[in-house]
Amino acid sequence: MNKEEILTQIEQFKEDGRKFLPEPISEEILASYNIPIPPASLAENVEKAVKCAKKIGFPVVLKVVSPQIIHKSEAGGVIANIGREAKLREAFPRILANARKYNPRAKVEGVYVQKMVPPAREVIIGTVKDKQFGPVVMFGLGGIFVEIFKDVVFRVAPIDKEEARRMIDEIKGLAILQGARGEKSIDFASLSEAIANTSQLAFDFPQIEQLDINPLCLYPGNIYALDARVILE
Amino acid sequence: MQIDLEEKHSQVQCFFEPQGIAVIGASQHSEKIGYQVIKNLQEGGTFPLPHLKGFSGRIFPVNPKADQVLGLRCYSKITEIPERVDLAIICVPARLVTQAIQDCAQKKVKGVSIISAGFGEAGTEGKKLQEGFLEIAKRAGMRIVGPNCLGIIYPPRHLNASFAPFLPLSGKVAFISQSGALLDSVIDWSVKENYGFSAMISYGNKCDLDAPDFIAWAAKDPYTKAIALYIEGLNDGRYFLEIAKKVTPIKPIVALKAGKSAVGRKAVGSHTGSLAGSYQIYKGVFRQSGVIMADTLTEMFDMAKTLAYQPLAKGNRVAIVTNGGGNGVMCADYCEELGIELPNLPPELIEKLDKSGRMHPAWSRGNPLDLVGDAGSERYEIALEAVMSSGVYDGVIVIQTLQTMTKPLRNAGILVEMQKKYKKPVIGAFMGGVITEAGTKYLEKQGIPNYNDLNRAAKAMWALIEYGRYLRRRKV
Numbered sequence: 001m002n003k004e005e006i007l008t009q010i011e012q013f014k015e016d017g018r019k020f021l022p023e024p025i026s027e028e029i030l031a032s033y034n035i036p037i038p039p040a041s042l043a044e045n046v047e048k049a050v051k052c053a054k055k056i057g058f059p060v061v062l063k064v065v066s067p068q069i070i071h072k073s074e075a076g077g078v079i080a081n082i083g084r085e086a087k088l089r090e091a092f093p094r095i096l097a098n099a100r101k102y103n104p105r106a107k108v109e110g111v112y113v114q115k116m117v118p119p120a121r122e123v124i125i126g127t128v129k130d131k132q133f134g135p136v137v138m139f140g141l142g143g144i145f146v147e148i149f150k151d152v153v154f155r156v157a158p159i160d161k162e163e164a165r166r167m168i169d170e171i172k173g174l175a176i177l178q179g180a181r182g183e184k185s186i187d188f189a190s191l192s193e194a195i196a197n198t199s200q201l202a203f204d205f206p207q208i209e210q211l212d213i214n215p216l217c218l219y220p221g222n223i224y225a226l227d228a229r230v231i232l233e
Numbered sequence: 234m235q236i237d238l239e240e241k242h243s244q245v246q247c248f249f250e251p252q253g254i255a256v257i258g259a260s261q262h263s264e265k266i267g268y269q270v271i272k273n274l275q276e277g278g279t280f281p282l283p284h285l286k287g288f289s290g291r292i293f294p295v296n297p298k299a300d301q302v303l304g305l306r307c308y309s310k311i312t313e314i315p316e317r318v319d320l321a322i323i324c325v326p327a328r329l330v331t332q333a334i335q336d337c338a339q340k341k342v343k344g345v346s347i348i349s350a351g352f353g354e355a356g357t358e359g360k361k362l363q364e365g366f367l368e369i370a371k372r373a374g375m376r377i378v379g380p381n382c383l384g385i386i387y388p389p390r391h392l393n394a395s396f397a398p399f400l401p402l403s404g405k406v407a408f409i410s411q412s413g414a415l416l417d418s419v420i421d422w423s424v425k426e427n428y429g430f431s432a433m434i435s436y437g438n439k440c441d442l443d444a445p446d447f448i449a450w451a452a453k454d455p456y457t458k459a460i461a462l463y464i465e466g467l468n469d470g471r472y473f474l475e476i477a478k479k480v481t482p483i484k485p486i487v488a489l490k491a492g493k494s495a496v497g498r499k500a501v502g503s504h505t506g507s508l509a510g511s512y513q514i515y516k517g518v519f520r521q522s523g524v525i526m527a528d529t530l531t532e533m534f535d536m537a538k539t540l541a542y543q544p545l546a547k548g549n550r551v552a553i554v555t556n557g558g559g560n561g562v563m564c565a566d567y568c569e570e571l572g573i574e575l576p577n578l579p580p581e582l583i584e585k586l587d588k589s590g591r592m593h594p595a596w597s598r599g600n601p602l603d604l605v606g607d608a609g610s611e612r613y614e615i616a617l618e619a620v621m622s623s624g625v626y627d628g629v630i631v632i633q634t635l636q637t638m639t640k641p642l643r644n645a646g647i648l649v650e651m652q653k654k655y656k657k658p659v660i661g662a663f664m665g666g667v668i669t670e671a672g673t674k675y676l677e678k679q680g681i682p683n684y685n686d687l688n689r690a691a692k693a694m695w696a697l698i699e700y701g702r703y704l705r706r707r708k709v
Contacts (some may be wrong), residue, residue: 021669115499126505133470136514139507152508154517163521170520229503 001032003006003204010207010232014069017230019209022065022111024074026228030213033197036190040114043214046092048087052113059083059116062091063205063227064099069107075102075231081116117224119179120217125158125195127202127211129233135206139164141173142215149173157199164195177218186218209233236479245376245442245491247343248452249387249432252290253274254394255311255342255609257333258349259294266324267296269317269396271303273628277391278399282424286391287613292317309583311336319343321386322394324547326646327351330380334366338373345370345645347380348396353438354381363440370441373639382437386420387675388430389456391679395435404429405541406459406464406534407451413466419530420579427677428534431456443468445476452480455631459541462488462524466511474522481523485540485700488524489533490515523703525696535682535689536696542680543658545701551694552620553601555632556608556639560664560687561601564630567691568590573698575600576626582619589615606636610643617647621655628658628697630690633672635665641672658697662690 001009004030014019021029027037039056042065043049064077072078076098079091092111099113101107122142130136135158140152154168168174168191179185194216202208211232217224254274260267269279274292277285293316294302297309299511300489302393308314311321311333321337323330323345330349337345337426363380385394388403397416400533401423413435423430424587431454434447449456460480467473477486492510525540527533551573555561565575585600591612597603602620605610613631620626629651633644641663652659661676663669673683673691684690 014267094395106626111237124504126503126508128503128505128509130470130509130511130514132511133474133514133518135510136517140508146504146508150512153520154509154514156471156514156518159521167517211504212505213504216503226679230507231503 001028005022010167010205011219014207014232018067020067021157021232022067022071022109023063023228023232024065024205026170026230027225029201029230030198030225030228033201035197035213035225037222038115038117041114042110043113044110046089049092049111049113050088052190053082053085053088056113056115061114062088062095063107063112063114064095065112066099066106067109068103069099075099077102088163105145117217120156120216120219122215123191124152124196124214125216126211126213127198127208129202129206129209134233135202135208137195137200137202139167139195141176142173145173155199158197161192161196163194164191164199167195168192185219187223190223191218194225199229201210207232214220236449236475238449238452238483239669240478241446241476242453245344245446245450247319247376248346248378248385248394249392249450250390251316251344251394252393253293253316253318253320254288254290255293255295255308255314255321255340256312257295257321257323257336258294258329259299259307261299261302261689266396268302270322270324270348270394271305271636273313273393273395273397273399275303277393278397282399284402288390288392288394293318295348298696302618309582311340311342314340320346322348327355327359327361327592331362331366331369331403332371334375338369338375341373342375344376344378346378346384346386346394347384347437349379350381351378352380357474363438364555367440369491375440377457377528378434379437380440383435384415385435386433388432394520397433397435399406399424399560401433402427402429402539405433405456406461406537407432407434407447407454407457408461408463409434409436409451409461410463411436411439411444412463413533415463419534419552427674428538431458431628443472445469445473447478448480450485452483456485459537460484460486461537462486463491463533464488465491472514473612476519477518477522482704485696486524487527487533487540487696488519488536489527489530490519523707525699531689532692535684535693538701539660539682539693539696543660543697544656545704546627546658546698547701549700549702550576550625552618552626552629553632554604554629555601555637556604556606556613557632557634557635558597560632560634560662561597561603564632564662564687564691565601567688568630568694571691571695572584573675573695578602579623579625581625582625585619585642586616591615597640606634607638608636609638610640610647611646615652621651621657623693626657628660628694630660630662630694632687632690633665633669635669641665642671645675645681648676648681652679652681658694660690661692662687
């Protein structure tokens with residue numbers, strides 16, 4: 001998507017009174033800001049899901065897409081580690097059933113089929129509009145670190161790669177990213193770029209109230225945004 | 234954003250170097266603010282202290298009900314004053330402020346300092362009043378400090394244009410404070426501590442001029458070498474960021490942000506939203522703009538003073554010279570916590586000191602360099618000379634505990650001499666009281682900060698390292 005297309009999407013959702021952009025759209029927006037997303041596509045039925053999984057290659061993860069379901073895992077709307085077609089055919093209806101059970105009135109737009117990526121060190125990148133500073137970007141270690149230790153750092157958006165790198169250097173858990181216990185260092189250049197690009201996205205679109213990339217998976221040679229949430233004003 | 238600091242400076246200079254000052258709401262009654270402000274202008278303060286001197290420019294009391302205030306002729310309206318007036322200080326009740334501002338506009342006053350309260354902080358009615366007179370001022374090209382502020386204090390000109398109790402000592406730190414009450418207490422404390430200020434600014438409701446405007450002013454003020462900032466909130470965060478980015482390469486800013494406990498926004502849909510507390514964001518903004526963040530008032534003033542008086546450290550390597558083992562260890566702990574490196578003494582330095590024949594056989598031969606308790610001044614001198622000339626260290630913390638043979642004043646003299654010779658940061662930690670004071674007073678007088686607490690000494694050194702590092706990065 002180019003900037004105009006993103007704007008059209010945003011306006012459309014605002015018009016429909018929808019604050020939460022669906023995951024596929026959120027990720028497409030990130031991809032257009034050069035933040036790598038694992039291969040994925042939206043499937044309305046099981047046949048399309050199979051076709052899609054074959055194209056991107058197993059294993060895949062299925063995620064429910066519904067405007068009424070914000071917390072997908074809580075709703076049983078995420079099934080990971082699907083290694084072959086038979087499993088997928090069994091998982092697809094299960095996800096739909098879970099969604100119905102969780103919220104009978106939920107309108108399901110489809111199931112997002114995404115390539116599974118190997119286990120990684122996980123971080124979170126986010127943005128939020130602050131009353132005094134406007135869009136600010138946040139970076140921190142993901143999972144338990146963000147929940148318990150709140151090991152996060154902020155900057156006023158937009159920032160460049162160098163400033164993003166300084167953000168990374170400020171977190172207490174930096175050693176985890178550098179590689180503890182024989183682990184390799186993560187790809188700092190790609191991570192810095194992703195933080196800078198996310199900050200630019202938040203700056204370019206003041207309609208975005210909050211944004212979460214959680215988790216962003218880090219590897220020695222590349223990175224992947226596994227889940228994204230864009231909340232409009 | 235294009236920012237011209239020179240222009241910003243000249244816009245508010247009328248508050249610091251006014252030609253004539255009118256006090257609207259001047260009073261003959263000693264308990265009134267309108268009396269105290271005149272007294273402060275005339276004598277520098279309402280308490281008799283030896284360092285006080287009054288403002289040498291013209292002072293014009295304004296009050297329709299009085300003929301004279303404190304021996305000065307009183308005018309019924311500011312427009313009746315025949316001479317030039319740059320600055321008006323307003324201390325009339327809130328409902329009379331708008332008229333006063335109108336009169337000031339007519340008189341072509343450049344700056345107005347509104348001490349009166351009862352505006353933006355006092356509900357919709359007050360807010361409306363505030364917006365109303367701000368509009369008048371804008372149209373007339375007048376700048377406003379306040380309302381609901383203490384005013385402006387500029388010791389280099391003996392200008393106490395405020396109702397703060399008295400002028401502080403003259404120094405090199407400009408203190409910009411959103412809280413007026415805090416400023417009052419700092420003044421009283423600072424005189425006792427011999428801590429001097431180049432300016433003190435209380436800007437209250439910041440209906441016009443806000444912290445960034447005064448930071449820009451201080452950047453171009455010839456007396457200010459470091460800026461201390463107490464801040465709760467800002468009108469325009471991005472304006473602050475731009476100004477701070479522009480100023481920190483010229484002068485250091487040390488900031489204390491209040492409101493740490495304030496949590497993230499209430500309507501939360503994301504992780505980021507729940508974590509985005511104002512304090513966390515300010516922390517990021519300070520890092521982004523090279524502002525050094527302090528956790529406590531003591532820390533803020535310690536760092537600001539050190540930055541104002543000491544040369545910056547060219548690197549992160551520090552030596553600790555001490556005559557007390559325990560004190561040295563404690564200091565090393567604090568340094569480590571702050572990421573300050575304490576490189577070992579190089580072998581040739583150990584050899585040099587061993588060969589000097591002046592060291593105690595049990596001296597530490599390490600860093601901290603423990604001279605041992607019976608160290609006289611000569612040992613301090615030899616050790617400091619060796620450490621500061623070695624090229625291995627970017628700064629020295631010198632600890633002195635009071636032993637029977639310790640000569641605080643002589644030791645202090647050695648520190649001053651060494652500092653002059655090698656132009657590297659020296660922080661004193663002459664620890665003690667009644668006897669040690671002879672040395673610490675001399676150190677302070679010569680611009681070497683001294684601390685009774687090793688944590689403070691380490692933090693002061695850290696500030697010189699941190700700001701030095703920032704400047705090197707900005708220059709690349």
